[in-house]
Structure formats: structure tokens, C-alpha cells
Amino acid sequence: MSRSLFFALIVSFGFLMGPAASHSSDLPLALEGEDCVRFNPETVQVEAFGSRFRLMDGSHALMVFDDEQEANQALEVMRHYQFNRSCYVGRPGPSLQYFLVDDQAPTGAMDGEDCVRFDPEQVDARRVQGSWKIVQNGQWLMDFADARIQSYIALAIIRHHGFSHYCFVARPDPAMTYLRRGDDASVALSSPAAPHPEPEPQPEPEPSAPPAPVSSLLSLPQENLVLHLDAAHDFSEGVWLDQSGAEHHAEQPNPDRRPQVLDNAVGGHPALAFDGENDVLVSSLDINPDVNPDITVFMVFDSRIGDRVHRKLFGHDNGGFDRAVGLDSRSGKNLVFFGGSRGRTTSIVDIEADQWYLLTMMYTRDSASAWINGEQVADAVRVNNGRGESVTMIGNGGAGSSEWWGSIAEMVVYSADLPASQRQAIETALLDKYGL
Numbered sequence: 001m002s003r004s005l006f007f008a009l010i011v012s013f014g015f016l017m018g019p020a021a022s023h024s025s026d027l028p029l030a031l032e033g034e035d036c037v038r039f040n041p042e043t044v045q046v047e048a049f050g051s052r053f054r055l056m057d058g059s060h061a062l063m064v065f066d067d068e069q070e071a072n073q074a075l076e077v078m079r080h081y082q083f084n085r086s087c088y089v090g091r092p093g094p095s096l097q098y099f100l101v102d103d104q105a106p107t108g109a110m111d112g113e114d115c116v117r118f119d120p121e122q123v124d125a126r127r128v129q130g131s132w133k134i135v136q137n138g139q140w141l142m143d144f145a146d147a148r149i150q151s152y153i154a155l156a157i158i159r160h161h162g163f164s165h166y167c168f169v170a171r172p173d174p175a176m177t178y179l180r181r182g183d184d185a186s187v188a189l190s191s192p193a194a195p196h197p198e199p200e201p202q203p204e205p206e207p208s209a210p211p212a213p214v215s216s217l218l219s220l221p222q223e224n225l226v227l228h229l230d231a232a233h234d235f236s237e238g239v240w241l242d243q244s245g246a247e248h249h250a251e252q253p254n255p256d257r258r259p260q261v262l263d264n265a266v267g268g269h270p271a272l273a274f275d276g277e278n279d280v281l282v283s284s285l286d287i288n289p290d291v292n293p294d295i296t297v298f299m300v301f302d303s304r305i306g307d308r309v310h311r312k313l314f315g316h317d318n319g320g321f322d323r324a325v326g327l328d329s330r331s332g333k334n335l336v337f338f339g340g341s342r343g344r345t346t347s348i349v350d351i352e353a354d355q356w357y358l359l360t361m362m363y364t365r366d367s368a369s370a371w372i373n374g375e376q377v378a379d380a381v382r383v384n385n386g387r388g389e390s391v392t393m394i395g396n397g398g399a400g401s402s403e404w405w406g407s408i409a410e411m412v413v414y415s416a417d418l419p420a421s422q423r424q425a426i427e428t429a430l431l432d433k434y435g436l
């Protein structure tokens, strides 16, 4: 079986296990649709089921409860909000169940309900204490155990619908959970959640802003993902957290050499600004050809200068023109990559100062290809990469290059020569996200 076919099968399997199993898509793991079952809240009945109770819509069982009172309470919530779609992340055995009213988030409040309030723009999916969780300000909201992709899908769904309240029927060990919108006085996530908050005032109806499109970037294929740095994620104490799960965090112990976070740097997203003097980060990712013969690197960056100077965006060069990319005076064009003693420096493209670009750089053991903003600018140039440092520098490339003067918003690395369809899907997601 070829590598790429094997990869496709892995991705397809992941896709089938995901929430959008009934939807076809060219984008692996894309959040193209939600996994929902429609029902009629007015015809749902509580029915005894052995020693338990279930909510039935005709012959379709929606939920099962141990307690009749809890089943009735759940039905009351459904009718109050007029839920008519029951949706899941991670069936079978869903990690998260939530409800919609047609395609919309339920809005409002209900007397006596038990909700935790959060900010959909602030929550994030992170691995905390060994499991993937939806977190905000160090508090966690949902736990997906080792189901990283499900945590990302849940995050995308929360952002898409603007959910701001996570609500429970019969905590602890709630028999039913639901998500809703609504700006009201329920318990904030940052304070200990009271099991039975005071009844909430009915809020004014919200203007129904159309939900933002779900970011397809949240559907980054996970197979072979070895580094994912996003300036929107924590950069504090000199550590830029690797979101890939591979723990290749980019670090700088010296405060004077840390890049600064620039809010709203590109397309409304932040970036890390490197001062061109001494700022550099080091990731434990080893891009030596004998360790990772094939790598595909996506980087969203800008440069303060367009000059042909010896400044590198990233690399591991310790002499001998090992893998590195940046500006270089030895090339006829500004942005270049190193290709070992045979390829040496090879032009990629002229870049302008203070303009944002998406670079895709793909190295195999004996070739290098590059794309700028999704357009190919180097096609399988023959290279002969030697051994370099066993870490990756970001904001420098090693071998006496100067530090990058400019910003990096996001960096994604796969330890694979991605198939074109996958590379293009990721490029499209990044170009969309940053408005390039």
C-alpha cells in the first residue's frame, strides 16, 4: 500500500468516525455539517423502559434516564426552548450532545436552570492534565479524554453558534446537557459553579447575527502533524505552546530574545513580532533528513524588509546549507531555501516588505518544493540536505544567519510530503483565516 493511500485511509477512517459521517467532502475531517437528528418537541413523550425512562419521539428514542423526574425535567427544557434537533460530537458514544432549534442555537433562559457561562471567543481546546478539554482562563468546561479531534470539533461548534452557556439537568452526573446562547446572569466559568443558581431574568431577545463560518482550520488533519504554533495560543514565559500534541513547544528562556505578541496583526489575528536583532525561538522538532526525510511546513509571515540580507525564517543549519528558509544575499531573489551542497541556495520568490504571505515548503530527502499563497514557486528542486541541528530555530536558521525582522502568525509542520489535495486544503484554510 502506498504511503499516500494509507494516509488517505487513516483520514477517511477519522472522517467516518467524526460528526459529519453522512456528508461527503474533499476536505478530510472538514466540519462540513453537524451530526443531528430531527425531532418534534411537542410529540416527545416520557416512557418507562425496563427500570429506566426514555424520551421517545414516535418510535425514535432520544435519551435514556435513570429517574422519571429527570426525564420530565429534560422534556420541559426541550419544550421551553423548542429544541427540534439533537446533535452529537463523536457518535457512537458521543462525547457531547447539544440541541438546536432548526439550524440555530437556542437563545434565552429558563427559570431555575443550571448553567455555566463562558465566552465563546475565549474558550480553547487544549490538552490539560493528560486529556483534551475545552478550557477558558484555566478552568475547564468539557473533557474529551484522548479524543483530540472531538475537542476541536466541539470548539468549532461552540464558536460557530456563539454558544455562551453550558447547561445541565440534574448535576452532578447530569442526565442531560445542552448549550445555548444568551447574555444573562448565570454562573460565570471563572467562579465556582453553583449547583442551583438563582432563577435568571429573561433577557432581551438578541439581534440574530448570522453565525460566523466555522473555521476549516480547526479540521487540520492530525496524522503526521508534528508542530502547530498559532500566535492566538499562549505565548507566555517565553514558551509558544505547540498545539499539535507532539510537545515541540518553541521556547526562549532569555526575555530579551523573545518576540512580542502583536494583536490584530493580520486578518484580525495576532502574530509574534521578531525584532531582527536577537529574537529567536527553538523547537525540539528535529528536521534532520535521517529523522524526518519528508516535511511540509506552512508558515504565515511578513518581513519588515525586502532586502537581500542573510535573515532566516526557520531552519536547522549548522553549516553546509542544511534545511533553512529566509532572505539571502546569495540568491537572485529575496526568499530562498537552502538545499544542501548540491542545491545550495535556491530562489523562491521576491517578497515585499510589510506584506503577509503564506509559505508552503516541502522537503523530501532529495527534493524541495515551495508555494507562496498556494502558487507553486519551486518544483521538486534537487537537493542534498546534510545533517544540521537536531532542533528547529524559528526566527533564525542557524549557520550565522541574522534574526528575522518581521512577524509569524502561524506555523504548521507535517512529517510527510502531503498529497496535493491535503496541502491545498490546508493552504485554503490558512489563506481564508488570514484574509490573504
Ligand SMILES: [Ca+2]
Pocket: 256, 257, 258, 275, 277, 278, 279
Ligand atoms: Ca529582542
Ligand SMILES: [Ca+2]
Pocket: 317, 318, 319, 320, 321, 322, 386, 387, 388
Ligand atoms: Ca550541516
